[in-house]
Amino acid sequence: MAIERTFSMIKPDATKRNLTGKIVDRLESAGLRVVASKRVYMSKAQAEAFYAVHRERPFYGELTAFMSSGPTVVQVLEGEDAIAKNREVMGATNPAEAAPGTIRADFAQSIGENAVHGSDAPETAKEEIAFWFSGVEIVG
Numbered sequence: 001m002a003i004e005r006t007f008s009m010i011k012p013d014a015t016k017r018n019l020t021g022k023i024v025d026r027l028e029s030a031g032l033r034v035v036a037s038k039r040v041y042m043s044k045a046q047a048e049a050f051y052a053v054h055r056e057r058p059f060y061g062e063l064t065a066f067m068s069s070g071p072t073v074v075q076v077l078e079g080e081d082a083i084a085k086n087r088e089v090m091g092a093t094n095p096a097e098a099a100p101g102t103i104r105a106d107f108a109q110s111i112g113e114n115a116v117h118g119s120d121a122p123e124t125a126k127e128e129i130a131f132w133f134s135g136v137e138i139v140g
């Protein structure tokens with residue numbers, strides 16, 4: 001295993017319910033270090049660009065409307081096997097299927113409003129980090 005960086009978001013449903021600190025605690029307790037973080041209120045166009053990979057999916061309109069409906073905390077996480085570890089701590093996309101003790105099992109409200117985002121592979125992690133952060137904003 002190697003030290004990796006991954007991209008994470010605390011989605012508008014979670015910031016609205018004041019769960020930012022609780023979610024960051026789950027990530028840090030799992031050994032992930034927050035090396036960049038900022039709160040953004042993304043536009044619909046930014047949400048569409050960020051989620052462009054899903055543009056043909058039926059939920060694309062709803063997803064991008066939701067992601068531009070309130071503040072999001074965008075973060076870079078660093079640690080051993082960070083990409084897989086973050087996905088593990090997050091839990092499955094659908095909170096009804098998420099393992100007990102995961103962020104989505106405990107905090108998500110639905111498959112769409114599911115509290116957090118995490119990159120799924122090294123290439124997407126790199127692209128998603130670069131979408132939101134410049135190099136000088138990441139302090140390891």
Ligand code: CDP
Nearest residue numbers: 059063092093111112113114116117118120
């Ligand atoms: O976020 P994750 O990588 O687990 O799931 P995804 O398949 O990459 O989907 C991205 C996001 O689209 C999810 O986190 C949900 O917010 C949303 N989604 C949805 O609203 N309905 C679905 N059937 C699947 C995903």
Ligand code: MG
Nearest residue numbers: 117118119120
């Ligand atoms: Mg995904």
